[in-house]
Amino acid sequence: MAKIANRFSRLKSREDSGFSSNATGRFVNKNGAPNIKRTGLSNPLEKYSWYHTLLDLPSWKFIFFLVSGYILANLFFASVYYVIGIEHLTGIDKSTPLHEFNDVFFFSSQTFTTVGYGRIAPVGFLASLVATFEAFLGLLGFAIATGLFYGRFSRPRAFLKFSSIALIVPFKGGTALMFRMAPFKNNLLTDAQIILTCAIEDHTEEGNSKSKFFTLDTQLNTINSLSLNWTVVHVIDENSPFFDLGEDHFSEMDIEIFAQVRAFDEVFSNTVVQRTSYASIENEIVFGEKFNMMYAPSKDQKTTVLNLGLIDSYIPKKR
Amino acid sequence: MAKIANRFSRLKSREDSGFSSNATGRFVNKNGAPNIKRTGLSNPLEKYSWYHTLLDLPSWKFIFFLVSGYILANLFFASVYYVIGIEHLTGIDKSTPLHEFNDVFFFSSQTFTTVGYGRIAPVGFLASLVATFEAFLGLLGFAIATGLFYGRFSRPRAFLKFSSIALIVPFKGGTALMFRMAPFKNNLLTDAQIILTCAIEDHTEEGNSKSKFFTLDTQLNTINSLSLNWTVVHVIDENSPFFDLGEDHFSEMDIEIFAQVRAFDEVFSNTVVQRTSYASIENEIVFGEKFNMMYAPSKDQKTTVLNLGLIDSYIPKKR
Amino acid sequence: MAKIANRFSRLKSREDSGFSSNATGRFVNKNGAPNIKRTGLSNPLEKYSWYHTLLDLPSWKFIFFLVSGYILANLFFASVYYVIGIEHLTGIDKSTPLHEFNDVFFFSSQTFTTVGYGRIAPVGFLASLVATFEAFLGLLGFAIATGLFYGRFSRPRAFLKFSSIALIVPFKGGTALMFRMAPFKNNLLTDAQIILTCAIEDHTEEGNSKSKFFTLDTQLNTINSLSLNWTVVHVIDENSPFFDLGEDHFSEMDIEIFAQVRAFDEVFSNTVVQRTSYASIENEIVFGEKFNMMYAPSKDQKTTVLNLGLIDSYIPKKR
Amino acid sequence: MAKIANRFSRLKSREDSGFSSNATGRFVNKNGAPNIKRTGLSNPLEKYSWYHTLLDLPSWKFIFFLVSGYILANLFFASVYYVIGIEHLTGIDKSTPLHEFNDVFFFSSQTFTTVGYGRIAPVGFLASLVATFEAFLGLLGFAIATGLFYGRFSRPRAFLKFSSIALIVPFKGGTALMFRMAPFKNNLLTDAQIILTCAIEDHTEEGNSKSKFFTLDTQLNTINSLSLNWTVVHVIDENSPFFDLGEDHFSEMDIEIFAQVRAFDEVFSNTVVQRTSYASIENEIVFGEKFNMMYAPSKDQKTTVLNLGLIDSYIPKKR
The missing domain is CATH 2.60.40.1400 (G protein-activated inward rectifier potassium channel 1)
Incomplete structure (x- = not known):
C-alpha cells in the first residue's frame, strides 16, 4: 500500500x-456525535450538562424521568409527614397503617401539585411547614418541567434523513x-x-x-x-x-x-x-x-x- | 417556441x-411553502413535526385544539372515576346518574386544573391514585401549553405583505x-x-x-x-x-x-x-x-x- | 445654496x-424607530403585533395591564356566577347583596388562580361548568403571562447609552x-x-x-x-x-x-x-x-x- | 527598555x-469579563440588568434567592392578614398568639402557592381581597421563576476549560x-x-x-x-x-x-x-x-x- x-x-x-x-x-x-470520552474532572458529573442530556433523551425516557421524579418526591414527603406524625393531618383514614400511609401519600401529592382538596389538611406546625415547602418545591418543579418541555420541542433541529x-x-x-x-x-x-x-x-x-x-x-x-x-x-x-x-x-x-x-x-x-x-x-x-x-x-x-x-x-x- | x-x-x-x-x-x-408531499415513512406521523404544526395553526384552531383537549381529558378521567365507583368520592350529588356523572366530571376538571375546592374529594385508594396522576398530567399539560403559547407568539416572523x-x-x-x-x-x-x-x-x-x-x-x-x-x-x-x-x-x-x-x-x-x-x-x-x-x-x-x-x-x- | x-x-x-x-x-x-404611520389595512389592529407591543411596554404599564386584566376577568366571571344564581354556590355570605357579590367575586378569583379553598364551592351544573372553564382560562392566562415575562426579560437588547x-x-x-x-x-x-x-x-x-x-x-x-x-x-x-x-x-x-x-x-x-x-x-x-x-x-x-x-x-x- | x-x-x-x-x-x-466599573447613572440600579445578574448567579445563590423571596413574601402577607384580624379567617388555631401567627403564615403560603386546602379560608372582605392579590402575585412569581429557570439552563454557553x-x-x-x-x-x-x-x-x-x-x-x-x-x-x-x-x-x-x-x-x-x-x-x-x-x-x-x-x-x- x-x-x-x-x-x-x-x-x-x-x-x-x-x-x-x-x-x-x-x-x-x-448519529453525528464525536466518538470521545472525557475523564479527569474532579467532579465526574461536571462533564454532563444535565440540560443537554435531558434535551437529547428520547421522549419515553423523558416522560419516565418526570413520572418517577414525581413518585419519588411524593414518597419522600409522605415519609416525612408519616415520621412527623399523622395526628398533624386532619381527615386521615386511620383504619390500618397502610391506609394511613396511602392517605399521607395522597396528601403529599395534593400538596405537590397544589390541588389541595382540603379533605386531608395539615394542622400542626411541623406538617404545615413541610407542606409549605412541598408546595413551593412542586411549583418550582413544574416551572423547571415547563422549561424542559419548551426546550425539548423548540430545539432547532434539521430533521434530515441521510442515506x-x-x-x-x-x-x-x-x-x-x-x-x-x-x-x-x-x-x-x-x-x-x-x-x-x-x-x-x-x-x-x-x-x-x-x-x-x-x-x-x-x-x-x-x-x-x-x-x-x-x-x-x-x-x-x-x-x-x-x-x-x-x-x-x-x-x-x-x-x-x-x-x-x-x-x-x-x-x-x-x-x-x-x-x-x-x-x-x-x-x-x-x-x-x-x-x-x-x-x-x-x-x-x-x-x-x-x-x-x-x-x-x-x-x-x-x- | x-x-x-x-x-x-x-x-x-x-x-x-x-x-x-x-x-x-x-x-x-x-404563501412560500414548497409544493411537495412526503411519503414512504414507516410511521406516517413522522413526517409532521407536531411543534411546527401547532406553531403554524391559525389562532382559532389552536384555541379549539386546547379546549377540546381539555374537555376530552376530563371526559376520559370522569369515566375512569365513574368506573372506579362514585363511592370513592365524597360530596357527589347522587340524585340521578346524570348528576353523578356531572359531579364526577367537575371533580375531574377541579383536579386537572388543580383548583381542588374539596367539596368533592377522593377518599378511596384508586380514586386518590387516579387523581394523583390527573393533577400531575394537568400540570404537565399546562406546562406544554405555556411552551406552545410562548413558541407561537415569540416565533420570529417577517410580517411582510407582498404585492x-x-x-x-x-x-x-x-x-x-x-x-x-x-x-x-x-x-x-x-x-x-x-x-x-x-x-x-x-x-x-x-x-x-x-x-x-x-x-x-x-x-x-x-x-x-x-x-x-x-x-x-x-x-x-x-x-x-x-x-x-x-x-x-x-x-x-x-x-x-x-x-x-x-x-x-x-x-x-x-x-x-x-x-x-x-x-x-x-x-x-x-x-x-x-x-x-x-x-x-x-x-x-x-x-x-x-x-x-x-x-x-x-x-x-x-x- | x-x-x-x-x-x-x-x-x-x-x-x-x-x-x-x-x-x-x-x-x-x-429612540431609533422609523417615523412612519401605517394605514390601509382592512383590520386596523393587524398593524400591531400585540406581542411586540407588550414587549415594548414600560414595566409599570405592563404590570397595570396584567392587574387590570385579572380584575376585569374576575368581575366578568363574578357577574356570570351572580346571574346564574348564588344558590349554585355553597358558603356564600347572603347577608346583603354586596356581601353576596363580594363572595362571588372572591370565589371567581379563587377559581381563576386555582387556589380553590372550597369555603365557597360550586354545586349546581351551570356554576360548576363556568368554574371548569374559568380555571382553564386562568391557567392559560398565566401560561401566556409566563411567556410574556420571559419574552420581556430575555429579549436581547444592546443597553447602550448614546450621547x-x-x-x-x-x-x-x-x-x-x-x-x-x-x-x-x-x-x-x-x-x-x-x-x-x-x-x-x-x-x-x-x-x-x-x-x-x-x-x-x-x-x-x-x-x-x-x-x-x-x-x-x-x-x-x-x-x-x-x-x-x-x-x-x-x-x-x-x-x-x-x-x-x-x-x-x-x-x-x-x-x-x-x-x-x-x-x-x-x-x-x-x-x-x-x-x-x-x-x-x-x-x-x-x-x-x-x-x-x-x-x-x-x-x-x-x- | x-x-x-x-x-x-x-x-x-x-x-x-x-x-x-x-x-x-x-x-x-x-473569567473573561472586562475589568471596568460604571458610575454616573442617576439611578445606580440602572447599571445592573437584573435578568443578566440572576442568570450569572451560581445555582446555590439563585436557589437561596428564590427560597428567601418565598419566605419574605409569606411573612409580609402573614403580617397583613394578622393586622387585618384573624377573625377574617376561618379555622385558625387561636390557642396562643404564636399559634395564631403560624396559622396565618401557613394560610399565606397556601394562598401564595395556590394550594388552598381550605382548612383555613378567608371570610371577611379585606382578608379575601388580600388573598385575591396574593394568589395572583404568587402565580406571577412562579411565572417569573419559570422564565428564570429556563433562561438559566437554556443560556447558550461554550463550556470550555482553558489552560x-x-x-x-x-x-x-x-x-x-x-x-x-x-x-x-x-x-x-x-x-x-x-x-x-x-x-x-x-x-x-x-x-x-x-x-x-x-x-x-x-x-x-x-x-x-x-x-x-x-x-x-x-x-x-x-x-x-x-x-x-x-x-x-x-x-x-x-x-x-x-x-x-x-x-x-x-x-x-x-x-x-x-x-x-x-x-x-x-x-x-x-x-x-x-x-x-x-x-x-x-x-x-x-x-x-x-x-x-x-x-x-x-x-x-x-x-
Missing part, C-alpha cells in the same frame, strides 16, 4: 478538522462518491451548505497508524431551498484522495467520511446543523450503479411526491 | 435551486419586472436582502417538459432599513431570461418567480425569512404602466404615512 | 437606505463629526459595528424638497470589545457631504444622521441592534471643541471607572 | 480593541506561545474561531504608562469540530510583539493576552463565545518545554479518551 500512502502525502491534508490524527476507532458516530450508505458510481467517464439527504418533516430549510471531510488511516513505517484528513470537494456545496432530496456528489478525480482506489481498497483500508450540513430553518428562524459519517470498515461506503429517483409527480400533476422510503434505494453494481 | 428554448440554453441556468427540474405544478405555493402580482413595466427605455413588499406590523426590519429565482418550463424534443432555473438580478439586492415599501426591480435586458418575451409568451408559458426575503428583526433580534412566488399560469405576472405610490407625507408634515391597502395598486397598460 | 446642492450631486448618494427621498419630518425618532448630541470638532487640521455611546449595564458586547447614514434635504428648482442619503465613513467601523465608551469619528473631508458646511448651514438646513450599532451580546449569545438619530433641526448636531473623557483609573489603580453621567459632557466652542 | 518600546512602535498596533490605552490594572478578568497558563516553548527552531482549551461537557462545538489580542504597557518619556494593543497571529484560527482539545499556537517571529523577549522581560513588563473563542453549539443551535486572559504580572505566562498530551486511545481501541485533568500539564523548562 506504499503507493497509496505516497499519494496521500502529495495531497494537502486538512489540519483543522479538530480530530486527532492518532485516535482510534470511529471518529464520528453514525445510510455512500455510493461510488460511474460518473461522466470517471467515478464519483454520492450520498443523499432529504428533509422528512414539515420544516423548511434554506441555504443548505455541506462540508465533507474524510479521514484515511495511513500506516507509518514504524508500524503505527496515523489518520490523515482531507477535504472532499463537492459539485454543489450550497443549495438554495432544501425541499426535495439533495444528492451530494464528490467527483473522484486526481484531486480526490480516493483516486484509483478500488473496491478492495475500501474494504481493506480504514476510511471515514464526515458530512456536516448547515441550513437555515424558516420555522425556527435559526441555523440548524446535522452530521453523519460513513465508515468503510462498517461497509457504509459501497460500489453501485446509481441511486434510484426518490420523487415523482403526483397523479393529478399538481404536486411532487417525495418518497422517503427510497432514500437508500440504489442499483447495485453489475458483475 | 424553439427560439426561446435556444435562448434559455445560452443563459446559465441555476443548479442549486433545490427544486426538481422535472417536477410538475407550482413549485412554491403563494399579489408582479408587474412588467416600461423602464428606462426597456422593460423591467417589479413587485413590492411592505412591513405591516410594528416590528423593525433591517439589512433586508432579496433572492430572486425563476423557473421556466422548457419543452424538450421528445415532448417532455423540463424546468430550468435562472437567477434574476435585481437593481438593489439589499436595503438598509425596511420601514417603507420596497419595490424590487429586475431589469429585463439581454441577461434576463425574459428578454423579448411578450404578453402572449407569459400567458402561454409556465413561468414561476420565487422571491425570498431575509432580514434582521430588531424586536426579535433574529433573522427572519419570508417567501412568495408569482406564477404566470395563475396570472400573477401582468403587464402594466407602473405601481402607484404607497406613501405620502402626513397632513401635519411630521411623519410619513404608508397605505398598505395600495400595495397592489398599479396603472394598467394603455391599449 | 445652489453651490451646496451641486456638491451633493457630485457625491454618490445612497439608494438603499430604505427611507423615502420625499418623506417629511424626522426620518428616525430619537444626545453629535459634536463637530477640530480634528487633525480639519474637522470631524463625533458622537459616542457606552454600555450601561452588566452585559458584554463584542464585535460592535457601526453604520452611519445621513439625510440632507435638497431643494429642487421647482421649489420641492427631496432628501438625499449619504453613507458617512467612520475612522473605525468595528470594535472588538465594547466595554468602555466608543467615540465614533466621521472625518469631514472632501468625501463627506458636510465638507465646508459651517454652523449656519447646520442651523438652516435639514440634516439628519442615523446611527445603527450591531453587536454580539455574550450573555444573551445573540446579535443586538440599537439605533439613534441626530437631527440638525432639533439642535442635536452642535459645534464644540471636544468631548471630555468619560473614564479614569480607580483610586486603587486596579480597575477603570466609566462615568456614564459624562456622556454628553464636552468643551464648548471658544468664541 | 527603550529598544523594546521602539519595536512596538514599528509594529502596527490595534486600534479597535475597545480597551483604553491608559487604563490601569488587568483589562480582562480571568490556566500560556506557555512559551521552543517551536520549529524558534519559540511559540501556546495555550489550550477543551470542551468539558456533552455539548458539540463546530467552526470554532479564535481571536488573540495582547496589551503591552509602554512607558512614555514623561514617565506615564500607556498600553498598546496588538493582534497575535495564530497558526490555525478556525477549527472545524472542537471535540478534543485545541492548542492555540502563536509563533513568536519578527511579526510578533514578543520577538526577542526573554523570561525576564515577561516578569518585569505588564503583558496581558486576551483570548476570545467563538463557536457554534449544535445542541443550542447558537453561537457561543468564551473569553479568558493571561497576565504576565499574575505569572500566567510561563516558559516551558511543551504541553503534555491530553488524550489517548481507550483500552479497547474503540474510542478516544480526553483527560481534562491534564489541561495544565506541561514539561517545565530544563535549566
